[in-house]
Amino acid sequence: MATERLYDADHYLKAFTARVLGFRDGGVLLDRTAFYAEAGGQAGDTGVLGGERVVDTKIDEDGVIVHIMEGQPGFKVGDVVEGVIDWERRYRIMRLHTASHIMEYYLWRHYGYMRRTGSFVDEKKDRADYVHEDRLDPDTLEKVESDTNRFLAEGHPVTIEVDDMGMRHWSCGPVEMLCAGTHVRNTSEIGAVKLKRKNPGRGEERVETSLAE
Numbered sequence: 001m002a003t004e005r006l007y008d009a010d011h012y013l014k015a016f017t018a019r020v021l022g023f024r025d026g027g028v029l030l031d032r033t034a035f036y037a038e039a040g041g042q043a044g045d046t047g048v049l050g051g052e053r054v055v056d057t058k059i060d061e062d063g064v065i066v067h068i069m070e071g072q073p074g075f076k077v078g079d080v081v082e083g084v085i086d087w088e089r090r091y092r093i094m095r096l097h098t099a100s101h102i103m104e105y106y107l108w109r110h111y112g113y114m115r116r117t118g119s120f121v122d123e124k125k126d127r128a129d130y131v132h133e134d135r136l137d138p139d140t141l142e143k144v145e146s147d148t149n150r151f152l153a154e155g156h157p158v159t160i161e162v163d164d165m166g167m168r169h170w171s172c173g174p175v176e177m178l179c180a181g182t183h184v185r186n187t188s189e190i191g192a193v194k195l196k197r198k199n200p201g202r203g204e205e206r207v208e209t210s211l212a213e
Ligand SMILES: [Zn+2]
Pocket: 097, 098, 101, 170, 179, 180, 181, 182, 183
């Protein structure tokens, strides 16, 4: 049975209690969790579960979330355990994830639409790959960065609406997309970002977004 995702209802939930349902491949299965499971290019959460370290969080095709533990847990099936996510790390991910959607809006505004082939965000940076034959010229990328930072500083609210199909529609100002990741409530929480161009090859360009602090 799919794990209840407490993070869907509250992206800011840091601690929770849950019942242990079982163990699988060095991981713990719970009835519900606030640990974000790696999906949609967002890294899985780390933290503490029942006093023991969670080093990653994954989800299978049936929606069962697996908390990957550092060691052999001391608790057993049926126990109620407390989970606490590494909030500082997750909050950085939320800030970077939200910023990356705004960055992409201005990227397309300045360079024209480029198909995104992949993306991944963790606490250090967001990286997004786009199909683009030419080198992203640095002057234009600077404009993308300054437009993004101006927009973030303006303090735009983020809204998420869930439709009848359970799809999560993310929007902020003029930007709209389907996204099930975790985000901040307002762009003013993000601060400024820095953009860096990388070339992963094969007619693709990568934009790395990091927090400018
Ligand atoms: Zn998102």
